Amino acid sequence: MMAFFWHHELLLWFVAVGLAAAEMKLDCGLEFVTLVWSDSGSQADASLFRLGSCFPTTFTPREVVFNVELDNCNFRRLVSGNELNYTNDLFYMSSPGSYVLPFTLPVVCSYQRPKDWYPILYEPVSSTYGVEDLLFHIELMNADFSGPAETSTFPLGSMIPIMASVEEVAHQPLLLLLEECVAATTSDLETAVETYTIITNKGCLVDSKITRSKFEQRQKASELQLSLQAFRFELGQEVYIHCTMFAWDPNGLDGTKKACHYVKGHGWELLDNPVYSSICDCCDSSCKTRRARSPGAGNGLFQKAVIGPLVITDLA
Template sequence: MLAFLLLVFSTLAVFVVAQAVVTVDCGKNSMSVRWTEKNTQLDPSQLRLGDCPPTQVSVTPQGSEAAFYAEFLTCNIRRLVTTNEIKFETEITSPSLSKATPIYYPVGCAYKRQEDWAPPLYDPLLFHIHGQGELAFRMDLMTDDFSGVTTTTTFSLGSMIPVAASVSQQNHQPLILLLDECLASTTPELGPDSHVYPVITNKGCFVDGKNTNSRFLPRNQLSEIRLNVQAFKFATGEDVYLHCSLVAWDPTNLDSGNKACQYDRTNSRWVLVDDPSQSSLCSCCDTNCQGRKKREITAGTTSVTSVIGPLVM
């Protein structure tokens, strides 16, 4: 619990944004946000805190109001850790509306970091272990809520294909799982003449998400990565195989060649999924990304290629 990790926490902040007033109340492990707007053309139910809708809305002739309550690490709230602080950040946004300018307003809570703080995703008994050990990679098609592996292999165009990949790392230093590349092909093996459709390329850039709703999902743990791939027109009606290169990497040593980036279409920029403050690592996604040589982190394999299929769109 954050209550045992933090020395102090912010309580209440009030900001004025154009005609709106934003109030952020930071709790021990959650934030409450209230957006009050005099512009009656704004439908407060359209607002989002991260990817969550308001918990309460009201509209009167005097204006509109949206209230949000979210626990940290839900609703696409990101945790950023610096030398002295732990920050939880997200944005209030709205879709493009005919009578209103789209809204994008960052909100967050900042806390003082204890010197001995370690990410709760790690077992504290394993956090400082740097053992050598075999790594077991896995990639599966999942149910829509990622509660288990699915047996469905046929997808309607435009629907989401849930995919989860993981690496088992017993007796090993903590590693982050990344997808170096994912290509769709009509063959179970890639060859020089294979017909392919790029999903993730350029060492972790989710290029398919530039023009579709494909996206990475928030991590539950660093050793797992989840994504939704929107079913595409490539090879409609034929067998399709998804070829992905899975890489286990030092989470403290991300670079332009080892990263997870997706395109923020609202702001027309690439964003580093695991730490937006380092999104400059994604600036090469539209050109050519080159990373450092792999660190000698294990005597076993640190990358594999996994294939899912056949799928039918």
């Protein structure tokens, strides 16, 4: 990835309810990061640790190890002065009834910024829609979701960051969901000859079963971040992504109101509370629609949206 970096090892000591002295060791490499969490007291369930969106590479009752690429696990990239920082979070999910409380620790790898690095500027691809007292928005983002995308061209296999959001104007707090998303070569989905399914079945990211696509950990309930791996569909042509956004009661998740993605080796996982991932079991069959409960004065609000054009290019 880069031949310039500041190698460092970070030792942190953490004390919490149910945890004795626990040690976190971070080793930042050129393309890979190794993080080791050790707890001699063995109070925590090692399987419940996550580094960003990644599960442990290996774990024992006393040690959790992550060997991951900087391009994975929802690492966020930030350029500041002469530094290029990749940041993430190590978090412990805990479990129902456990006396070990959930916690989060920052993870930072710092590298020297290349002298010839500069951002590529272009007109951002975004769309805004108003419905009743809500304002829906969807756009292409940069790699760490900190601002608009720097390009609308993506090599096959690279990640396409997309963020959808809803502004809650004089409305109770709402959860933003993506119910359906498909790709087409036209901005009018009704005239499309071929499509590529990304999200279907009331919030199931089916593309994640065959690619590295995933929902990122939420920063706000009213925002949903999607890392979509560039897929083989009409390479070199303009592509539009058509989605149905849905604002809903944060406490009203069920089989028809959810955000689920597939985690290799673990199965379907519910973004907003993995403990209740059984909600996602219908993703491999049919998530039937049922009469909607009201998230306030009226039902949840849908909004059709389209983002593009963007271009996926072949690596060959």
